[in-house]
Amino acid sequence: MAASTRLEALLTQRLGRSVRAxxxxxxxxxxxxxxxxxxxxxxxxxxxxxxSVWDRERVVVTCDHFTPxxxxxxxxxQKSVIAFTARHSLPGLRMYEGxxxxxxxxxxxxxxxxxxVGADSHTxxxxxxxxxxTGLGATDILACxxxxxxxxxxxxxxxxxxxxTRKPWVxxxxxxxxxxxxxxxxxxxxxxxxxxxxxxxxxSMDSRAAICCMAPEMGAKAALFIPDxxxxxxxxxxxxxxxxxxxxxxxxxxxxxxxxxxVDTVDSLIAQPHSPANIVPVRQAAGVRLDQVYxxxxxxxxxxxxxxxxxxxxxxxVARGLKAIAVPSSVTVMRAAMARGYVQALLDAxxxxxxxxxxxxxGIDKGVLAHGDVALTTTTRNFQGRLGPxxxxxxxxxxxxxxxxxxxxxxxxxxxxxxxxxxREVDHDAxxxxxx
Amino acid sequence: MALRGRAHxxxxxxxxxxxxAARYLNTTDPAELAxxxxxxxxxxxxxxxxxxxxxxxxxxxxxxxxREHAPISIKACGVSAxxxxxxxxxxxxxxxxxxxxxxxxxEAAAEVQAGDEFEIELATGVVRNxxxxxxxxSEPFPEFLREIIDVGGMVPYVQAQLSAKA
Numbered sequence: 191m192a193a194s195t196r197l198e199a200l201l202t203q204r205l206g207r208s209v210r211a212x213x214x215x216x217x218x219x220x221x222x223x224x225x226x227x228x229x230x231x232x233x234x235x236x237x238x239x240x241x242s243v244w245d246r247e248r249v250v251v252t253c254d255h256f257t258p259x260x261x262x263x264x265x266x267x268q269k270s271v272i273a274f275t276a277r278h279s280l281p282g283l284r285m286y287e288g289x290x291x292x293x294x295x296x297x298x299x300x301x302x303x304x305x306x307v308g309a310d311s312h313t314x315x316x317x318x319x320x321x322x323x324t325g326l327g328a329t330d331i332l333a334c335x336x337x338x339x340x341x342x343x344x345x346x347x348x349x350x351x352x353x354x355t356r357k358p359w360v361x362x363x364x365x366x367x368x369x370x371x372x373x374x375x376x377x378x379x380x381x382x383x384x385x386x387x388x389x390x391x392x393x394s395m396d397s398r399a400a401i402c403c404m405a406p407e408m409g410a411k412a413a414l415f416i417p418d419x420x421x422x423x424x425x426x427x428x429x430x431x432x433x434x435x436x437x438x439x440x441x442x443x444x445x446x447x448x449x450x451x452x453v454d455t456v457d458s459l460i461a462q463p464h465s466p467a468n469i470v471p472v473r474q475a476a477g478v479r480l481d482q483v484y485x486x487x488x489x490x491x492x493x494x495x496x497x498x499x500x501x502x503x504x505x506x507x508v509a510r511g512l513k514a515i516a517v518p519s520s521v522t523v524m525r526a527a528m529a530r531g532y533v534q535a536l537l538d539a540x541x542x543x544x545x546x547x548x549x550x551x552x553g554i555d556k557g558v559l560a561h562g563d564v565a566l567t568t569t570t571r572n573f574q575g576r577l578g579p580x581x582x583x584x585x586x587x588x589x590x591x592x593x594x595x596x597x598x599x600x601x602x603x604x605x606x607x608x609x610x611x612x613x614r615e616v617d618h619d620a621x622x623x624x625x626x
Numbered sequence: 627m628a629l630r631g632r633a634h635x636x637x638x639x640x641x642x643x644x645x646x647a648a649r650y651l652n653t654t655d656p657a658e659l660a661x662x663x664x665x666x667x668x669x670x671x672x673x674x675x676x677x678x679x680x681x682x683x684x685x686x687x688x689x690x691x692x693r694e695h696a697p698i699s700i701k702a703c704g705v706s707a708x709x710x711x712x713x714x715x716x717x718x719x720x721x722x723x724x725x726x727x728x729x730x731x732x733e734a735a736a737e738v739q740a741g742d743e744f745e746i747e748l749a750t751g752v753v754r755n756x757x758x759x760x761x762x763x764s765e766p767f768p769e770f771l772r773e774i775i776d777v778g779g780m781v782p783y784v785q786a787q788l789s790a791k792a
Binding site for chain 1: 639641643644647648649651652653654666668685686689690691692693694695712714715716719720723724768770779780781783784785788
């Protein structure tokens with residue numbers, strides 16, 4: 191019997207037998223990722239058990255959470271992680287090169303056929319190129335490092351068909367918030383989102399990554415885009431080679447609900463404190479006074495985001511007294527943003543550019559909030575206390591909404607500051623490949 | 627073996643930042659993590675919790691980050707089990723892996739009052755609210771997960787597998 195979802199097809203191919211949603215399977219993985227904050231948890235057990243790494247070439251270890259460390263205890267944790275990679279001769283240590291999930295997206299070993307696990311919930315981002323990627327806890331990762339395999343309950347897949355034409359300021363992040371408004375915090379629990387992009391202009395790989403990144407906020411185990419021409423173009427440029435993308439059949443999706451989203455109907459959305467699923471149109475939250483605007487994290491901070499921010503802020507200044515911070519998601523992204531003048535435009539507008547890292551997203555690194563602060567960010571979560579003390583508040587929105595709001599110092603719908611020149615610049619950047 | 631303790635009640639979507647805030651990810655020591663468990667819930671949980679107590683919560687308990695610090699901090703507080711209407715998927719795996727018993731029982735979670743005394747049989751999934759005199763049946767774990775739980779978590783499980791091979 192033919193697979194009814196892409197995930198069933200991927201696992202069927204991998205295990206060499208027919209696999210169905212609902213089954214519990216043990217499967218070999220292609221890559222295992224862990225970072226400085228989560229790997230530190232498993233080092234002592236791993237070495238006490240005398241384990242060795244199953245395949246040194248298939249492990250990615252990132253230093254991105256404490257980057258560089260601002261406190262002695264974080265420096266100590268990171269030191270233990272660096273030393274672990276040295277003791278086990280792991281060539282995959284990525285020092286201060288960017289956010290783990292973004293580095294996986296940029297890694298030629300990640301393909302539409304990949305099965306990737308990472309010790310971080312937002313590993314789902316990697317599904318943007320079409321494979322199966324999910325987050326696990328430290329102990330599951332410990333077992334994966336030793337065995338190169340792990341167990342999964344094969345998730346049911348929810349097909350999501352995107353059609354229509356986006357408004358120029360509507361980004362992938364707004365579609366992620368559309369899905370969050372639909373599913374709530376657990377509406378996709380234990381399931382996978384399989385997205386089909388039939389929109390007029392097609393979504394960039396950066397926008398797809400932003401959508402897949404936010405899947406765990408809906409409870410989902412994984413999210414993926416069915417590989418298409420955008421995937422091929424992205425892989426060709428990334429790998430300097432013709433990608434091998436097999437034709438993706440139209441899966442019947444016999445299980446679960448399906449969802450059709452006409453992006454014509456989508457305008458800028460915002461998640462209000464303290465839940466990523468507490469969604470309203472930006473217009474409804476407009477006028478809230480802001481202490482900080484933060485562009486970055488694995489849900490933002492990519493080239494398309496920096497291009498959008500630069501297009502909106504070029505030749506203008508952020509509001510007086512506002513803490514405006516941008517953190518590129520990787521060194522590769524930052525280099526491209528410098529080459530294209532985005533970094534210069536943001537600096538000229540009064541935005542502080544920090545080094546590629548997870549930054550303030552987890553309330554750990556530079557850019558944490560003060561008591562009573564209200565922030566608007568492109569980060570992944572706005573749980574109470576996520577970016578600072580429990581009495582701070584975080585709103586989540588697209589880079590376009592964040593950049594527009596940085597100009598005024600108040601939550602501002604991007605179309606209120608929009609000009610035809612911005613559309614031209616964004617279109618020009620897209621043709622240059624920003625976000626592909 | 628039955629677990630026994632008094633209930634501490636929490637609502638829906640208790641996320642991992644509430645369970646253990648990221649500012650405390652500066653240590654991997656369970657005793658240190660236990661000191662800050664549920665801190666941002668603002669209800670002085672660590673001052674009230676007694677060894678053996680149970681947490682009874684609503685839907686999607688443990689949503690958010692993959693941080694294993696969350697079930698570790700709960701277990702290190704002396705909590706013997708978490709009963710919830712439902713659990714977030716990474717927390718579900720992490721709890722099993724660190725040996726924190728968890729049970730899904732929407733009925734038990736809906737009817738609980740603060741301070742109710744519970745008795746739990748993990749092998750059968752039977753949950754008793756002794757204070758109210760009610761018994762609930764939760765789904766026992768599938769066999770392969772019980773193997774992991776029976777040996778005390780994923781680390782001893784891997785250890786056993788390795789020594790079996792040797």
